[in-house]
Amino acid sequence: MSIATPDRFGAQSAASLTERLTGARRDVRGRIVEWILLSALGLSLLILVALVVNLVDRAWPVLDGRLGDFLSSGLDASNAAEAGVWQAIRGTLTLAIIVAIVAFPLGIACAIYLEEYAGQSRIARLIRINVRNLAGVPSIVYGILGLTIFVKFAGGLTGGRTVIAGGLTLATLVLPVVIITASEALRAVPQSIREGALGVGATKWEAVRSHVLPSAAPGILTGTVLALSRAAGEAAPLLLVGGITGLLRTGNQSIWQQITEGGFTSMPVAIFSYARQTGADFQAVTGAASLILLVLVIIINGLAIWLRNRFESRW
Amino acid sequence: MSSDTNRWEIGSLRLAPARRRADTRMRLIFSAAAVATLAISILIIYTLVKDAWGFFIDVPKGDLWNIGWFPRRGIFDIKTLILGTLMVTGIAMLIAVPLGLGVAIYLSEFAAPRVRRVLKPIIEVLAGIPSVVLGYFAISFINPNIITALVGGSNKAFNVAAAGVAVGILTIPIIASVSEDALRAVPMALREASYGLGARRVSTTFRVVFPAAISGIVAALILGISRAIGETMVVAIAAGAVGGGLFSTDPFQPGQTMTAAMAALGFGSDQVAGSGLAFQSLFFIGFLLFVITLVLNMIGDRLVRKVREEY
Structure with a gap:
């Protein structure tokens, strides 16, 4: 083991060091990992494509032959050639209107309280935790709540298993x-906007009404639209509070009868009912109804995303 | 405010009573709305506990551990439902964990901002697919094309595996978005320190960023599991065993989960009258489901907030 003189080895190691620092060796492991990750993304997108293609493929006999008829016909569980989704579409619209009337004001009011009035008080913290937990409660549990409270306990007001209870x-x-998205929108409004209003003598409510709410409106609107799309796609709780599934002969009543006497259905409930029928022709009916619901929900969600991007304010 | 003589007094600066009243009134309305959300939780717990307890008192205990779940025949084997739920959730996680995490890591660490802007909304579309539509996808595509190919035709037309795969697809966006948030919350300085030491992107991602975001990623998994446990319609459509089911550990046979059993008790031909044990069993399973998901969500929520506090 002789002592390496700088002369003999210095040049060599300098060369190898330069090579290692500047050499464009491929990062093979990195490439492989990146491809694995990319394929996870690709597979997820492929699932989406497969879903849509499969739906169109299955629904084609209905879409091609009798789309108008399908949209305007009533529910029919015995004859696939005459089955349609008219009451289901009508029911979904009625449900959406009730959701908008009840949940939007209530949710936005709660969000205003939490963000503008409550601060960090104990009750506000409790309500925040409570709202987050409610967001995770399985939808079928809300069905039990609806069955006990809106159908049975308040049956005198809602008429029992009616579209109102649903x-x-x-x-x-x-x-x-609604509460969570509206809260986020309100929180994003900078403090200076509130101070601008309070500084010229506005009361809290005046500041909220004239300054904070208009600034937060796009975000709140996005949240409400997303909530509507969630409601439009939900079936499980409706099964418990009276969405018609059996022979589907009912659900044909006028909206007033649906409100007062019950017998309502909605798109997801109708899809569930059709999916339980056997035979290829009912498969086509289920596929067509699913495709219509999917398109509806994607349009609503797209609207929400568009709203968010269109009116998003950068403070 | 100013009088006709243009003289200002201290009183002119006082808030007009009408404005003060409006302010108080709105404040009351807002707090009432907030308290209403507490009422919802209390009502949920009250209705569940009341009838669940009634069921637990009245049911012959032997019927809770029997050959299967046949509520209308008075056989309430709870392990059938729990095993069904576990199988569906397990299969769902086999699908959703690798895909969801892969999507999250790619979007957060590898994708160019432009690519990310295009792909993220598409993944959000996946989150918006109604569960009935995925239920139909399970019986019309997943089962005939994937499960049958996998096990060579020994599967039934309605089975647990197909439902599990579809539930997994539903959970991909949740796992992806929660864990992506966690990964993006890791400060850039950590990545730069790692690059400064000469680490490559892969090493940085898996040795630095991933461990730093681990509590958020665990939260994503827990929230995903909770979502899978609570999913109803996919299982009700695709797993069969609508009226009831025998205890079975075979995922390629029809099966029943807690949620689907509840839906079955509530609709159509299996609809049970407003009283009696079968009806009360609805509340009993509902209570179990509520407690399980509540505990999972609270743990997940705490972990998500921990990530936010750390960085």
């Missing part, structure tokens, strides 16, 4: 979504 149940279900 709408109130869905409103309760989406309330946490």
